[in-house]
Amino acid sequence: GAGVSQSPSNKVTEKGKDVELRCDPISGHTALYWYRQSLGQGLEFLIYFQGNSAPDKSGLPSDRFSAERTGGSVSTLTIQRTQQEDSAVYLCASSLGLGNNEQFFGPGTRLTVL
Amino acid sequence: GESVGLHLPTLSVQEGDNSIINCAYSNSASDYFIWYKQESGKGPQFIIDIRSNMDKRQGQRVTVLLNKTVKHLSLQIAATQPGDSAVYFCAENEQDDYKLSFGAGTTVTVRA
Numbered sequence: 001g002a003g004v005s006q007s008p009s010n011k012v013t014e015k016g017k018d019v020e021l022r023c024d025p026i027s028g029h030t031a032l033y034w035y036r037q038s039l040g041q042g043l044e045f046l047i048y049f050q051g052n053s054a055p056d057k058s059g060l061p062s063d064r065f066s067a068e069r070t071g072g073s074v075s076t077l078t079i080q081r082t083q084q085e086d087s088a089v090y091l092c093a094s095s096l097g098l099g100n101n102e103q104f105f106g107p108g109t110r111l112t113v114l
Numbered sequence: 115g116e117s118v119g120l121h122l123p124t125l126s127v128q129e130g131d132n133s134i135i136n137c138a139y140s141n142s143a144s145d146y147f148i149w150y151k152q153e154s155g156k157g158p159q160f161i162i163d164i165r166s167n168m169d170k171r172q173g174q175r176v177t178v179l180l181n182k183t184v185k186h187l188s189l190q191i192a193a194t195q196p197g198d199s200a201v202y203f204c205a206e207n208e209q210d211d212y213k214l215s216f217g218a219g220t221t222v223t224v225r226a
Contacts, residue, residue, distance in 0.1 A: 033213075043203070059213070
């Protein structure tokens with residue numbers, strides 16, 4: 001498909017477990033973003049990748065959160081030792097480049113921590 | 115960035131009427147503004163954007179108005195249709211920044 005894809009669409013895990021969320025951006029998009037959306041809330045910026053530059057991790061809420069982007073394409077967001085407050089929809093977006101380019105969002109991964 | 119927020123959390127509108135969704139922002143350095151539409155179970159979908167050097171921009175059935183003096187942004191939807199029912203978010207960023215700051219969203223419900 002031509003859009004941003006994310007997997008899994010839903011993830012239920014137990015408190016204390018690690019989870020990995022995957023994002024496939026639109027082909028040719030050099031910028032990739034992760035956001036978190038809690039129930040009934042707006043989106044909260046987590047991390048940003050642009051090309052081969054060092055990522056901006058300033059939005060990550062704790063050191064339990066990390067993300068990688070391999071080969072400038074696919075990205076994985078990892079949450080270690082999950083907590084119930086980590087339950088949210090995790091959205092990935094990509095854009096052509098820096099700054100004000102339109103960000104195209106994937107459908108998100110709904111994470112539930114029991 | 116500073117907070118971006120919406121005046122009303124919900125809006126109910128009769129099919130065929132015009133809708134107006136409002137957004138207030140506080141960051142005077144905001145340079146770029148976007149409206150997104152999010153349907154249930156889906157990611158946000160781009161509707162229309164506007165830069166700070168403009169005060170109005172029109173798309174298909176949608177118009178965005180920007181008032182920098184009072185830091186206010188609005189989205190107008192003409193002839194609202196049932197398919198317009200969704201949550202609408204405003205978002206902004208500063209020049210040369212890439213992080214979008216989102217408001218909490220307004221839920222629009224279209225009555226038949």
